[in-house]
Amino acid sequence: MIIGIVGCGAIANIITNYAIEGKLGSELKYFYDCDLERAENLAAQVNGTVVLKIEDMLNYVDLVIEAAAPSAVPLVVPKILNSGTNVMIMSVGALMDEKFRLKLNQLAEENNVKIFMPSGAIVGLDGIKSASIGKINKATLITRKPPKSLGKTLTEKEILYEGKASEAVKKFPVNINVAASLSIACGIDVDVKIIADPKVKRNMHEVYVEGVFGSFRTSTENVRCDINPKTSMLAAFSAIKLLKDLNQNFVIGN
Numbered sequence: 001m002i003i004g005i006v007g008c009g010a011i012a013n014i015i016t017n018y019a020i021e022g023k024l025g026s027e028l029k030y031f032y033d034c035d036l037e038r039a040e041n042l043a044a045q046v047n048g049t050v051v052l053k054i055e056d057m058l059n060y061v062d063l064v065i066e067a068a069a070p071s072a073v074p075l076v077v078p079k080i081l082n083s084g085t086n087v088m089i090m091s092v093g094a095l096m097d098e099k100f101r102l103k104l105n106q107l108a109e110e111n112n113v114k115i116f117m118p119s120g121a122i123v124g125l126d127g128i129k130s131a132s133i134g135k136i137n138k139a140t141l142i143t144r145k146p147p148k149s150l151g152k153t154l155t156e157k158e159i160l161y162e163g164k165a166s167e168a169v170k171k172f173p174v175n176i177n178v179a180a181s182l183s184i185a186c187g188i189d190v191d192v193k194i195i196a197d198p199k200v201k202r203n204m205h206e207v208y209v210e211g212v213f214g215s216f217r218t219s220t221e222n223v224r225c226d227i228n229p230k231t232s233m234l235a236a237f238s239a240i241k242l243l244k245d246l247n248q249n250f251v252i253g254n
């Protein structure tokens, strides 16, 4: 597969580094970023091609990874789908709007292509997908991050938000993709608490899900990306794993 990427920041850097090691199983070839220098830096590492607009890669790629920003999703994803190209969306917060999500799904159907949403920084999405075959009654998320990851300078712990995921993604759009992933996978607007805690060094997520299947709790302590401390390394790894699975005959997990 030939891959293009939109957004050449933290996630794209990790994917590119992995591609350099020759283990991706696909060719990461086209790079687009509104900051041209970022695209040039990454492209240079894999002998890739920089494009000045998304349209310039669409005839040459099998899949585009969106790793830019929630605001980029409505700008680029419909174009990608309409060109008959598969897309992987990292800025999951943009998909909380159900009307928009259904519109993208319809475009994918019309163009016979797929939209992939990797599990990102959350753990347990496999279990949630299985659980969703029965009814899920309750899902909660507690996110605890160092203040810097939430754009704050604090010396004491502070609860920044308590409420529904749909509101959380509006208030913390680049920080709470996990709330969106969880809500979309569960099919409910989950209850979210966001805590800025100077005592923690990692991005931490505690998930609780209850339904016909029983219940489970997951706890994640994510190492942050050097380039962007808001982003967890696991999110980039999940994109890489999903990409690799697309080329595998033996796929583990749902």
Ligand SMILES: NC(=O)c1ccc[n+]([C@@H]2O[C@H](COP(=O)([O-])OP(=O)(O)OC[C@H]3O[C@@H](n4cnc5c(N)ncnc54)[C@H](O)[C@@H]3O)[C@@H](O)[C@H]2O)c1
Residues within 6 Å of the ligand: 006, 007, 008, 009, 010, 011, 012, 032, 033, 034, 035, 038, 066, 067, 068, 069, 070, 071, 072, 075, 090, 091, 092, 118, 119, 120, 121, 122, 173, 174, 175, 177, 178, 181, 227, 228, 230, 231, 232, 235
């Ligand atoms: N699904 C998850 O669990 C998860 C986890 C972490 C991050 N994310 C999301 O993935 C996305 C990428 O994360 P990152 O840490 O690599 O971000 P980053 O800020 O490090 O890099 C984003 C890059 O995209 C570029 N960009 C922004 N808007 C653009 C546009 N409209 N067109 C072209 N380029 C654009 C920026 O210039 C920047 O270089 C973010 O939206 C982030 O919230 C999702």
